Amino acid sequence: MELFVLLASFILFLVLGASVASAMIVSAVLSLLVNGLPMTIMAERVLSGINSYTLLAVPFFIFAAVIMNRGGLTDRLLEVARCFVGHFRGGTAQVDVLASIFFAGMSGSATADAASQGRILIPHMKKEGYDASFAAGVNSASATIGAIIPPSITMVIYGSVTNISVGALFLAGIIPGLLVGLALMAMVTFLSARRGYPRQPYMPWKDRWRPIWTAFPALLAPVIILGGIFTGATTPTEAGVIACVYGLLLGFFVYRELKVKDIMPLLAETVEATAVPVYIIGAGSVFGFALTMSGFGFMVQDMMTGLVEGPTAFLLVVIIIFMLVGLFVEGTAAMLIFVPVFMPLVQQFGIDQLQFAIIVIITLLIGTITPPVGLQLFIAADIAKLSVFKVDIWPFVAIMLVVVLAIVFLPGLVTWLPGVIM
Template sequence: MDFIILVSAFIALLMLGTSVASAMILSATLSLLLADMPLRVVADRLLAGLNSYTLLAVPFFIFAAVAMNRGGLTRRLLDVARVFVGRFPGGTAQVNILASIFFAGMSGSATADAASQGRILIPHMKKEGYDPGFAAGITAAASTIGAIIPPSITMIIYGSITNISIGKLFLAGIGPGLLIGIALMAMTWRLSVRRGYPVSAPVPWRDRLRPVVVALPALLAPALILGSIFTGVTTPTEAGVVACIYALLLGFFVYRDLGIRDVVPLLEEAVVATAVPLYIIAAGAVFGFALTVTGFGFQVRDALGALTDSAHLFLLIAIASFLVIGFFIEGTAALLIFVPVFTPIAQSYGIEPLLFAVVTCIVVLIGTITPPVGLQLFITADIAKVSVFQVEVLPSVGIILAVVAAIIAFPSIVTFLPSLL
């Protein structure tokens, strides 16, 4: 009965237009009060949800992403990508994907990737004759790579929930992230040939060196950030500070796109961008506690135990569940609510924790590019001036799910690099 009240109140609040985070807090508060829990528990869980050293990395990496965008790093990475893949079929779309791979190694934010590259590339793609829906769709899909290849804010949040090593999660995301990028480029090649999308003029080899040299400090950022983590010099949180300092140094002294007057706007943008995920994280802690009180996790475990004893069938059920959840609930909230429920069950089936973690993060990210609540979808659709239902994301979703299937079939894609630690 408590579970029905909790879920009914949550759905009703969403239908009334309440934000996901506020709906989680209000429905959880109602459920806990009806269960005779003191109201103080809500405040305690809100604070406990944020009282994590690991989560300190989130605002640092968000600030680093903002500083990189404003400091000119994104533009120079695009120049390098254009030199090497611009001549392929669908050249600018290929640049979009490759630049997302570059940017992923610095920011860890799919949202920052979609917003920064979308503002530059989507208008350019439209002028070149790309369908606006395709331009928005490939930008949104490519942005998910930013939350898979390390550093990854999504994986930091997952690690804070499950206490899995953030360093191992980061290493586990490299193979799948690169595989998604390659698969999206192959899909783009095929669609571009079929639709006659333009090809950029080849850049002579003698002219390729200059963009690479100019962008070299930016290209070194992933090596600096990830190297400091994997060598044990810094924790992931401290690496976030390193990323901030490095982005500012490049913006102020190397590329000189930043000045003293940019400091306050940088801080303002970073604070606003940080407030949303942290609010959702705090709200998710309250809602997750309310779910625990209702016994929802035990009910799901018992139901799945009665349904199947196959680990692969459980994985299919979990993937399908997270896909459906992603249609209605923002990605961070979905992780906070359902990962504590599904992770112990996955362990009981003997599923490798890193494999389940990466599969879950990827499937949850699919929800960020699908209607009706996908954040990256809304960002790119707004830039392309099209409805979210006109954005062409289904081919990319199919490609990403194919990569998920490959990961399940060949777990070493995920586990090989972490096994080296």
């Protein structure tokens, strides 16, 4: 009865247009009432869900992303990317993907990546003759790299939920993130050749040094941030603070695009952006408790044990589940709901936890670029002035799924680097 009330009310509120977090809280409250439990449990679960030192890294990395967007780092990284791939087929779209790889090493936010690069590159692509649907598709897909290559806000949240080392998750994401970037560039090349999209003039090496030198301080940011984490000198939270300080130094004294009057708007934007994931995490903690009380975890585990017979089949079923869930539920919420349920099965099948984590993270990120609720897709579609259903996203979804399947069958893509360094 409790499980029926919980799931039925959750789905009902989603259908009525409530946010995922609000639907989780209200349905959890109804379930607790049916169980006869006191409402003080809800407050306790919300606070315990967000009371984490690891989660302190989230607002710092969001602040760092905001600083870098406003402080001139994004523009200079785009110029460096243009130097190297602008002359490829579909040059401006290639710039979008490569710049996402650069930006990923500093911000850890797919949303910030989609918004900052999209405002610059989508209008450029449209002027150069690219279809608006393609421009929005490549921008939203490339933005996911920001949450795969470290530092990653998504990995910080995953680590806080599962107690897996965030540093190990960061290392595990490097090779898959680069593979996603290369796969997207290959798809851009293929589609651009078929559709006749332009390339930019080849830039001689003697002309590349100036933009590279100008962007050199920005390019050092990933080295400083990740170097501290991987050497053990800093925790991910401390690295987030360093990212903020370094971004402010560049914005004020090197690129001189920040003024003292900009600090309050930057902080306000950070608080607003931080509120969303924190609200979802708190709501997910209450909802997860209600699921546990209703026996949902045991039911799913029994069903999966009877459905699959080995680790590969289990991972393939997990990918299908998260793909379907990602169509309708925000990625962080889906992670909070399902990952704790699946973790006992991960251990039962002997699957490496880092392999499972990266598979889940990339699959959920695919959900952020698929209609009807994909956040990165909404951002890119809004910039391109399109409906989300008209964005040419499915070729990029397909190529990202190829990378996910490669990780299923070649776990060393995830586990090799952490095994060497840690």
